Amino acid sequence: MSSDQRWRLLRPAFSILFFLFFLPHNLTFGLCFSTDALALMKFKERIERDPFGALMNWGELSHCSWSGVVCSNDGRVVILNLRDLSLQGTLAPELGNLTHLKSLILRNNSFSGKVPEEVTELQELEILDLCDNNFGQPFPFSSNGRRLLQVTSPPQPPPVPPPPPQLSDVPDDANKKTSQKTKTYIIVGVLVGVFAVMAVLVAFFFLWNQKVKMIKPWGATGSSGELQDVVTTGVPKLKLAELETACEDFSNIIGSTSSDATIYKGTLSTGSEIAVLAVASGSLQDWSVDHETQFQEKRLSQVNHKNFLNVIGYCHEDEPFNRMLVFEYAPNGSLFEHLHDQDAEHLDWPMRLRIVMGIAYCIEHMHNLNPKPISHTNLNSSSVYLATDYAAKISDFTFLSSTPLDPMTNVSSFGALLQEIITGKIPDPDSLLHDETKPVADPSLKSFQEDVMERLWEVVKECLNQKLEMKEVVVKLREITGITPEAALPSRSPAWWAELEIISTEM
Template sequence: MGASSSFVLAVLTLHSASAMAGCSAVDLPAAQPSHRRWLQDTNLAARSEATIPVPIVARVPSEGSGSFPASSSRRGGHHPKPKEVARPAATGGSPHRPSPSKSHYLLTSMRWLYLIVLPAAGLLLLAGIACWLLACRKSAVATIGPWKTGLSGQLQKAFVTGVPKLQRSELERACEDFSNIIASYPHYTVYKGTLSSGVEIAVVSTMITSSKEWSEHSESCFRKKIDTLSRMNHKNFINLLGFCEEEEPFTRMMVLEYAPNGTLYESLHAEDFEHIGWRGRMRIIMGLAYCIQHMHELNPPVAHPDLQSSSILLSEDGAAKIVDMSVWHEVISKGKTPTNGELDPHHEQVSAALAGNVYSFGVLLLEIISGKLPDPAHERSLVILALECINNGDRSLVSLLDPTLNDHKEDELAVIGKVIHACIQSDPRNRPSMREITARLREAIGISPVAATPRLSPLWWAELEVLSAAEAG
């Protein structure tokens, strides 16, 4: 028998010993293809017929890699009885056809992972990165056209660096060559401007026209006020949108939100302004309370330097908007650089400044519900009249109520009277905080912060288009 026949006989013997007892050599022709398939499954390398000796079957672990080394020896043509080999159970319960090993399934799964899943995940990741880069590139395009809707490079920069710096030429164009004057005062002028999107703005300019008259003190006040106003960010405050500073021609301007319904002072005391009913006045009171509390709780806290009815503007739907124009008086002062309303929380005067705002708020409440001017120089000032009513036991202040307010609520008026009495205490230490005042008023009036804010006011700064280059100014 040749070497090839000896090898086949040895393999047949292995199969016969482990599978079926009594199987003889006559089964060789039928069994040979099955064993060839089994040998192929075990990844045995083919050897030449001349060099293949008779194999001696080694024990194979029951859980292996799917292949095993075959070593053989030939001793005088004697074929020792092969040892029993542990093989995986055959599929379908047949002992003659071993099933693929666990490693085979693992390799198959890994092959799918490397060929399909990982490339697909990589493509999705690359697509996401590409979309993000495209969005960033679109948002970083150069500014085009004057006062276009959208976010310019300068406006995007404002998200990081604060309030954007604008060019005088752009403000001049928006304000019709600065001919659209809506208010003029000894120290500043207010212009109305309109963007191409239709959004209205207020541009406030100093009356100083020469850099020689603009001292270091003036510049310090101007910049500190910009920093303070940029931190306000409250819907019941006239927020700062941008500023302009140029030397030729000399320019110092601030761009603010525009409130179309004038001041609270005008609405309460001017005959040609629309009358405000009880509910409208309660909404104004709550908007003021929420905004002043917000200012006092900033870090560092901010006290309004001149809180009165002329410093409160009204939005299109009648909501209160506090404005701070004090900087235009401060820049021409000759004394020590003022605080611009911003207070050091560790300074000894912080409590006095905040308590001063509380007192002013109490006076505002009196003016709103009575419709009378709080003239402190008058012999019978509004505060004195209120104290007389309270001392006489009439805490509801009915005798001071505006006679046009036929729809007032007694319970709300009673709470307002108690708050006024607490706010106008002569000793600042006895006055409540704005947080306490706001809580008491909200409990009685029931107007939330959302209801007190302008419903028709867009996000002005999002409409503002900045054209000035980074090096301008």
């Protein structure tokens, strides 16, 4: 028998031993992962009001990519920062299951009720900031050198003496027998669980032996090397070869940007479509420190709004040199095409109102991001794409921008965009909208609500004159259209990364 044949016979045994050796660690990691995620979802269930949609992405991807959540490298929640979001509700006792939590910041919200003792008893907690909320009573805590903040610092109650020990009526021998039975039950339960997990692992082993390699959901994939960052565990690093295959050797060009970046369309093995922005190629020597810093900032920026084309992956390779960002793909093209291309599908009046509200809600969300608000760098009809159900998906492919924009610039840009959606004409940047200007509807509209259009026209003028902030614009538009944030969202979430499979040709 040759050495290769002996190895083929022994390989399954070595594989099973390998799984058993790492079994305790894997079980512990999986349990910790699900425990932290469940605790956060219990917290979300008690939120009665979320005006900015801050927790909208909770429940998607990995919990480490949710808004306000920061995890350690092993997936444990260490920071929960939801300050200044006007959240209303009560605190869930399950927050006490976040045993690795070091910082809990809920300042300037509208939480009420009682602070659970499970929260104040967290051993790893170093910062607890509950200022400017509506908690009805002080809560007991022991600082132990930690920085704990609340509305007022209540006087500490005198220590309660421990109750006297109670004598048991059960003889010592009976106690020992009961303890032994309990230990026996525990051991049997653990063994049954281990054998059950072994059976599952053996099944996975046979699948693996069939040369099928499963890639983890991207929400659970971490980055490595210099790009490793605890905040971005939800954005995976991809290989150039993977993107090259998806984009057909980068032959499917669908656009470009003002910073000379090229946009490719790609299709994964599952049939899901992506947009790949190639921001640089050539040599590392031509890539400055400033370029690398802005690439990292773009990669790390997460708007986390379903009306926004988010970064869902990136490619960072030095040999051959490439810097790429992977975005969601909106299959129905840009808003510009539907407004000005005669061959594109017609947008009726209700579709246009829903698109307007999707854009408005998303821009308002960007302006209220914490801790760093974001302004769109070039808001126009070409930067708005349409999802399968024609909901708005705002893109921001601008790269290497030099100066941050004033949020009021977005307000005036939104006014010009709203004018373009109503009239079907490209706004003239050299002419201002005068008060006496009357609205003229797009001739391609077969029907529209004239009273609604006139009220929208007033909003156009106020935006172009920068008389409103974006949150005020949203309030007026919602009153006019009656479209809620949920109604403006795409009906389907592009969670294709959780289904990604790659058939490997080698073990």
